[in-house]
Structures are given as structure tokens and as C-alpha cells.
Amino acid sequence: MGGISEEISQNLQYMNHAITIGPLTIPQGVYTTWGIMVFLVLVSIWLTRGMEVVPKKKRQVLVETGVGTLYNMLYGILGEHGKRYIPYLLTVMIYLGVANVIGLFGFTPPTKDLNVTLGLALMSIVLVQYASIRQRGVGGWLKSFSQPVAIVTPLNVLELAIKPLSLCMRLFGNVLGAFIIMELVKIVVPVVFPLACSMYFDIFDGLLQAYVFVFLTSLYIQEAIE
Amino acid sequence: MLHIDMHIIWTVVDLLILFVLLRIFLFKPVLGMIEKRKAMIQSSLDDADKANSDAAALKAQYENSLKDAKQESFQIVSEAKDRAQAQYNQIIDKANADAAQIVQQANANAEADREKIMKDAQSELAAVALAAASKLLGTTVDAKTNQSMLDAFLAEAGDGK
Amino acid sequence: MIAIGAGIAALTGAGAGIGIGLATSKAVEGIARQPEASGKITSALILGCALAEATAIYGLVIGLMIIIML
Numbered sequence: 001m002g003g004i005s006e007e008i009s010q011n012l013q014y015m016n017h018a019i020t021i022g023p024l025t026i027p028q029g030v031y032t033t034w035g036i037m038v039f040l041v042l043v044s045i046w047l048t049r050g051m052e053v054v055p056k057k058k059r060q061v062l063v064e065t066g067v068g069t070l071y072n073m074l075y076g077i078l079g080e081h082g083k084r085y086i087p088y089l090l091t092v093m094i095y096l097g098v099a100n101v102i103g104l105f106g107f108t109p110p111t112k113d114l115n116v117t118l119g120l121a122l123m124s125i126v127l128v129q130y131a132s133i134r135q136r137g138v139g140g141w142l143k144s145f146s147q148p149v150a151i152v153t154p155l156n157v158l159e160l161a162i163k164p165l166s167l168c169m170r171l172f173g174n175v176l177g178a179f180i181i182m183e184l185v186k187i188v189v190p191v192v193f194p195l196a197c198s199m200y201f202d203i204f205d206g207l208l209q210a211y212v213f214v215f216l217t218s219l220y221i222q223e224a225i226e
Numbered sequence: 227m228l229h230i231d232m233h234i235i236w237t238v239v240d241l242l243i244l245f246v247l248l249r250i251f252l253f254k255p256v257l258g259m260i261e262k263r264k265a266m267i268q269s270s271l272d273d274a275d276k277a278n279s280d281a282a283a284l285k286a287q288y289e290n291s292l293k294d295a296k297q298e299s300f301q302i303v304s305e306a307k308d309r310a311q312a313q314y315n316q317i318i319d320k321a322n323a324d325a326a327q328i329v330q331q332a333n334a335n336a337e338a339d340r341e342k343i344m345k346d347a348q349s350e351l352a353a354v355a356l357a358a359a360s361k362l363l364g365t366t367v368d369a370k371t372n373q374s375m376l377d378a379f380l381a382e383a384g385d386g387k
Numbered sequence: 388m389i390a391i392g393a394g395i396a397a398l399t400g401a402g403a404g405i406g407i408g409l410a411t412s413k414a415v416e417g418i419a420r421q422p423e424a425s426g427k428i429t430s431a432l433i434l435g436c437a438l439a440e441a442t443a444i445y446g447l448v449i450g451l452m453i454i455i456m457l
Contacts, residue, residue, distance in 0.1 A: 030236045037244045044252035060259075067256045087253050091245040119237030166441065173444035180451060212437045 029113030036098050036110070077218045081225050085131060085218075092120065093214040100175065100206025103182075109206075111175045114168075121168035124217040125160070132224035144224075163220065167213060174209045178202065351383065352376045393453045399446025406439045 047063045055061050070093060074086050096111070103109045110116045133141045145156040356372055414432040418425045 026236075027233055030233060030240065033237065033240045037240065037247065040244065041247050041251055044248060048252065048255040054263075063252075063256055064260060067252070068260055071257065087249050088245055090253065091248050092241070094248070095241070095244060113233075115231070115233045116237045119234045120241065122234070123238055123241060169445060169448070170441040173441070173448040176451070177444055177447045208433065208437050212434065215434070216438075 027113065027115075028108060029110040029116045032102070032107060032110040033099070033116065035107075036095065036102065040094065040098065074214075074218055077215070078222055078225075081135075082131070082218070082221055085127065085221055088127065089214050089218055092124075092217070093210055096120075096171075096210035096213060097207055100210055101202055103179070103202045103206070109175055109179075111171055112179055114172055117168045117172040117175075118164075120171070120213070121164035124167060124213075124220075125164040128163075128217065128220045128224050129160075131221050135225050167216060171209055171213055174205060178205060348380055348384070352380060355379060389453060389457050392457075393450040396446050396450035396453060400443045403439055403443030407436050410435050410439070 047059055050057070050060075055064070067090070070090055071086060074089055075083070078085060099110050099116075129141070132144060136144065146153045147156075356376065359372075359375070410432060414428050417428050
């Protein structure tokens with residue numbers, strides 16, 4: 001058992017597959033993120049080439065259906081007031097979706113790195129507080145901590161820290177747990193079973209977690225906008 | 227494994243850059259296309275509504291003018307009938323008047339003719355009577371006595387008629 | 388000791404199991420009552436499961452960390 005635990009902890013080592021470019025050492029999560037960014041930009045350029053009002057090609061219909069469905073889903077939660085926040089949330093959803101599924105293709109998902117998830121969670125919380133400030137002004141934002149009753153103020157302030165933590169750990173935990181279990185399974189039955197498991201873990205679980213992350217963020221935003 | 231350090235900044239910066247890039251390349255075209263299509267559909271719906279309402283107004287207008295035209299036509303026909311009737315009456319009256327006048331004229335002519343014939347007959351009768359009287363008397367009668375005898379005789383004959 | 392700690396940490400799965408089981412039973416009841424709403428009920432169920440699973444995952448991560456790091 002010691003051998004397996006060392007193997008796994010070796011794999012989990014943070015700076016395991018880092019690349020060194022001159023004085024900068026870039027950890028794996030970051031350069032995988034760069035790869036995903038480039039991939040997404042290229043795909044979106046290819047998909048939106050030659051769009052017309054009355055679509056002729058299938059890929060325009062595909063793109064419009066995809067983006068439209070996600071947009072409507074978020075619009076149903078956020079409503080008219082929150083329309084300006086939807087593009088950012090769509091970006092996060094697409095990025096997370098791709099990032100979680102990329103385990104299927106042999107890369108290691110960038111969300112395995114705690115920094116990535118923490119960064120995402122911190123940005124979400126900053127966005128929620130920004131939305132609240134924009135809607136109510138700074139005074140209103142400070143006052144909103146003592147609603148509905150003044151006693152719950154410490155809880156509200158604590159929630160300011162707990163919400164991002166829970167978002168981050170949920171995502172990180174899911175991806176990490178999936179990764180470790182995949183490693184264990186690969187050690188035990190390296191033939192076909194990993195593929196089947198990967199179907200569930202990577203695709204279903206990954207997409208679900210991406211959706212849940214964005215859904216919770218949008219829920220917080222809607223709560224802040226009221 | 228649970229190593230937190232400054233690489234968070236990398237991720238945050240990456241994500242912001244990705245947001246800007248995707249917004250330019252993916253969201254603006256796709257969402258803009260959806261909006262444009264919605265606007266086009268809306269404007270074509272509006273045009274269809276406007277065309278409908280225009281057609282309805284035009285139809286109402288046509289029906290109105292059709293009604294007016296029908297009324298006018300009735301009026302024209304009745305006027306024409308009245309006029310025709312009046313003219314007919316007028317002609318009949320004129321014909322009647324003419325006929326009466328002709329009859330009257332004919333009567334007057336007949337009367338004048340009768341008078342003339344009687345006068346002629348009277349003179350003829352006078353001549354015959356004279357001849358007969360002269361035959362009876364055997365002598366030629368004096369012209370003046372003849373004339374007075376003749377006139378008395380004629381007055382009786384004329385009265386006897 | 389490490390093993391006992393990891394074992395206790397893994398007990399958090401029990402809470403998640405019970406919670407998700409109850410949620411699924413209510414969801415199945417709802418679908419049985421009104422089959423037309425089955426789409427909405429299913430998506431609400433999936434969402435609820437994902438959120439409830441989070442606490443179980445916290446336990447898993449802590450167990451792993453205990454084993455690997457201590």
C-alpha cells in the first residue's frame with residue numbers, strides 16, 4: 001500500500017509537470033489553461049465564420065442552439081436586471097466544461113490544481129459583491145449584511161468567506177476524487193474498466209460540476225440584485 | 227496537493243483574458259445574430275400586421291363607397307322612371323288635346339258644309355219651285371213677286387225641317 | 388491513528404447517502420403523481436444531488452489528505 005500511496009502522491013505533486021520558461025516556472029494548471037483558451041478561441045472563430053441571418057450551414061445552427069440554450073437557462077435565473085452578467089458566466093461555464101472533460105483526452109484537468117478553482121471562486125465572489133454594490137450603492141451593500149435581522153450580521157459576513165470556499169472545494173474535491181479513483185482503478189484493472197468509469201466521472205460529473213458552479217454563482221447574483 | 231500560492235493570479239488573469247476573447251469572437255456574433263433574427267421576425271410581423279390593418283381599412287372604404295354607389299343608382303333609376311312617367315303623361319295629354327281639337331274642327335267643318343249644302347239646296351229648291359209654279363201658273367212670274375213668294379215658302383220649308 | 392482518522396472522515400458519505408435517498412424518494416413520488424412534470428423534477432433532482440454530494444466529497448478529500456500527507 002505504501003507503494004501506491006507514494007505513486008499517487010507523486011502524481012499529485014503540485015509542481016510535477018511544470019514547464020520552465022526562463023525565470024518563470026509555470027505550473028501545469030496554468031499552461032493547460034492557456035491551451036484551453038487557444039482551443040476555445042480557434043473553435044469559436046471557426047464556428048462563427050460566415051454567419052448570416054437565415055442560416056444555411058449546420059454549424060451555425062449548432063452554435064446558436066448551444067449558446068442560446070445556455071443563455072436562456074441563465075436568463076431564467078438572473079432575469080432582466082442581470083443580463084449584463086451573463087456573458088461572463090457563459091465564459092466560465094464553457095471553460096469549466098472543457099476543462100473538466102479534457103481528462104478524457106489524456107491531459108490532466110487544470111481544475112485539479114487548487115489555485116485554479118480558488119481563482120475561479122474568488123472571481124465569482126468578487127462578481128457577486130460587485131453586482132450588489134452596483135445595484136444598491138456602497139451604503140446599501142454594507143447594510144445588506146444585517147438583513148433580515150441585525151443578529152445575523154456575523155453570519156452574513158462569514159458567508160462572504162464561506163461561499164467561495166465551498167464553491168472552490170466542491171469543484172476541486174470532485175475533480176480530485178475522480179482523479180484518484182481513476183488512478184486506483186487503473187492500477188487494479190488497467191484494461192477496459194477505466195474507460196467506462198471515465199465516461200461517468202469525466203463527462204457526466206465534470207459537466208454537472210461546471211453547471212452547478214455557474215448555477216450557484218448566478219443564484220448568489222440574483223440574490224444580491226434581488 | 228493543497229498548495230496555494232501566487233499562481234492564483236495567473237488563473238484570474240487567464241480567465242479575464244478568456245472572457246474578453248470569447249466575448250469578441252463568440253458571444254458578440256452569435257448573440258448579435260440571434261438578436262438580429264428576432265428583430266427581423268418582429269419587423270416582418272409588424273409589417274404583416276400593418277398590411278392587415280391597411281387591407282381592412284381599404285375594404286371598409288370600398289364597402290362604403292359601394293353602398294353609396296348602390297344608393298345613387300337607385301336614386302337615378304327612380305328619377306328616370308318619374309321623368310319618363312311625366313313625359314308619358316305629357317304626351318298623352320297633348321295627344322288628347324290634339325284629338326279634341328281635330329274633332330272640334332271636323333265638327334265645325336261638317337257644320338259649315340251642312341250650312342252650305344242647305345243654302346245650295348235652298349237655292350236649287352227655289353229654282354225648282356219657281357219652275358213648277360210657273361208651269362202651274364202658266365205664266366212667267368214676276369221676278370219680285372217671285373222672290374217674296376219664294377222666301378215665304380222657304381221660311382216654311384226651313385222651319386219644317 | 389492515521390487510518391482511524393481517515394476512516395472517520397469517510398463516514399461523511401453516510402449523510403450524503405441518506406439525504407440523496409430521501410430526495411430521490413420524494414422525486415419519484417412527485418413523478419408518480421404527475422408524469423408530465425417529470426422533466427422538471429428530474430433536473431431539480433440532479434441539481435440537488437450535485438449540491439448534496441459536495442459534503443460527501445469534502446469528507447473524501449479530507450480522508451485522502453490524511454492518508455497521503457500525514
